[in-house]
């Protein structure tokens with residue numbers, strides 16, 4: 001079993017809550033203020049949640065204002081590790097060997113799982129936030145003045161917020177975490193419940209994305225990226241490794257068109273490291289892949305035309 005502390009009596013996977021959820025505010029006297037160079041993002045290119053924060057940093061043009069370091073995609077028994085390799089590097093700020101050191105400095109008695117993403121504050125020397133939901137919103141909002149060219153709130157426009165949040169919750173439970181529920185189930189009936197719920201949700205999303213270019217309607221919003229990070233990993237990892245194999249994303253014309261549409265937008269493809277993604281899952285979760293073999297395929301076709309222009313122009317509300 002890969003995560004024994006998060007296994008329910010019924011054979012399900014119960015994910016821990018994020019531990020640090022402080023907010024960066026542009027207010028006098030605020031403990032964490034948005035300042036260029038002050039915060040550093042620790043990610044893994046493999047992790048879908050961390051990928052969302054990396055995407056928002058790039059989409060907003062925050063690369064100069066917020067530093068970023070990626071960890072080795074393969075975790076060892078001490079968790080996420082820094083090192084020298086293709087697409088990952090030593091910790092430039094403190095020379096940490098493990099990301100666990102950030103958690104220990106922030107809360108010496110931290111007993112949970114050390115996860116990415118982490119937003120680190122160089123000034124107070126602690127983790128500000130390790131929730132991708134919060135980090136995405138802060139990057140879009142309070143960090144916007146530090147960005148090259150962006151408008152605050154363009155990915156979370158107030159008029160669409162109720163719909164975005166409804167979709168976020170549904171997609172998180174059934175899709176983002178749904179694939180993990182299938183993969184880490186330890187009983188047949190638990191796996192089957194989750195796999196049918198997952199594909200029922202994908203079927204509904206396929207219909208929705210046949211009518212409109214983006215999940216919340218005519219404009220791209222943050223929740224599009226929530227779904228996208230899971231679609232990107234689906235055929236390469238979740239289909240085989242997590243046994244989510246009723247269908248592939250490639251079998252869904254609208255979901256795969258949406259995947260390619262967003263992949264081909266801006267410089268998004270620069271955030272994609274399929275080698276990290278595959279190595280991470282197949283080499284880290286040894287209880288479900290004991291020999292640690294990494295499959296050679298599939299050959300993902302992310303560069304072919306997506307034909308989504310007919311549904312409306314590309315872009316956010318900004």
Ligand SMILES: N[C@@H](CCC(=O)N[C@@H](CS)C(=O)NCC(=O)O)C(=O)O
Pocket residue numbers: 015016017018046047048049075079113114115116117130131132
């Ligand atoms: N913050 C996310 C979870 C983040 C997360 O679990 N990240 C994984 C990688 S995809 C991780 O860091 N796992 C570390 C571990 O399992 O030891 C959430 O609340 O859903």
